[in-house]
Amino acid sequence: MNKESATTTPSSLLSGLRALITGGSQGIGRAIAESFSQAGASIAIAALRDHFLDDAGEALKCKTIGLDLSDLADTERAVKDAVTALGGLDILVNNAAVVTPSAPVETTEADELQLLLDVNLRGTFWAMRSAYPHLKQRRGCVLNVSSMAGVTGQARHAAYAMTKGGINALTRSAAADWGSDGIRVNALCPIAAWTPALRQWADEQPNPAEIASYLNRLPALGYCPETNEIAPVAVFLCSDAARFVTGHIMHVSGGAEVGYRL
Template identity: 35%
Template sequence: MRLSGKTAIVTGGGSGFGAGIVRKFAEEGAKVVVADINADAAETVASEVGGVGRRVDVSDRTSVEEMAREAISTFGRVDILVNNAGTTHLPAPMEEVSEEDFDRVFAVNCKSVYLTARALVPHMKAHGGAILNIASTAGLSPRPRLNWYNASKGWMITATKTMAVELAPAGVRVNALCPVAGETPLLKSFLGEDTPEMRAKFLATIPIGRFSTPADMGNAAAFLCSDEASMITGAALEVDGGRCI
């Protein structure tokens, strides 16, 4: 029960890695707000763990501010914020990715971190806490044809480090996780097409020989957001089976 007495918000918590983090946090004793653009998915996962489900568009300031107000009103405080919601564009030469897709990737992957910081950092400064940004190995070891997604995750890693430096005196730690692709709704987008051949080609680049799982992410997130990691801030932890070696 490493997170007993803690309250957490997990964006994109209705599926994939986010749902894995929600379930692990609840197992460790946290009360969790499951925030997702898909209201039904948020409610379903929240009902599993006795949490609160809420539809949130993380790229919209009003939606994020309402989420923060509701979480603080319901639980009194927010101790942990996980910026997990993310999206990508389909694999393509960088100059062929549409402006609409570029704007969407940066709104969901980058602007959301800014908006949640505006909404929750003043509150967290008052009592300390932990922020966890879900980045990607794409931000550390980028692959061709996912250029703007790679760039957005590199942005998130840099944002994590600068947030950590600025917020450390207030007792707020900020870290990032860098998973390799996993069994999530985005897998098909990363691969271009989800076929046995494409999976085998991708898995050949991962020394451990498998994708990241929601459980892998939940375990790493629970550690970094617990008091056991009280001396860790500004880290970008690779949960990638050796992909970046």
């Protein structure tokens, strides 16, 4: 299968379903929002209140919700707003996250650690908690966008990797708790993806070609994917095609973690 055909999303996989996508204003979250729309879902996106959110709302013609995940009351309110706007909730995609700093344990500052814990862990947990009664009503599902960093660890990203490992444990635990309610909970772990933010950061580095070459060497498949190669996996996991899949930590890594490769 070539790359072009791998990015297409069957148009009816999510038809009639209602989804809230956090961090849907940019990067992987925006690609997921686009793919969900193409697959027939009604969507709302919740993210930091900035021009990316406005632009995405305009482009996708969907409900936008300003949100600060580090604030529990704001998170609860955002879920409520989405339920009201969509008329219910079948799918919660917890994609929003803080990804900085790039630092090992010994140089990570207390405020940086706190922000990662507040947004990535506490925020994700609280969004799930807030969405639970609505998802229970619809026998819906949760998809947590985690990271391979939470599976393998990542050099110079200890605090970030820790939050993603926590999200994987939360995913399996909630799948165990909510299975009897018919709610599925899965996680999707990208290795890396060419988001606009990553591309801009790489371009600003002294040697962008070296960064691209490193990112391309990581996956066994030999290239760093575009975001639209990640999004169809999210569609699948939230669709009826995956109705017997729960508690699964899906590696979307191009085989980065397999074997003893140089």
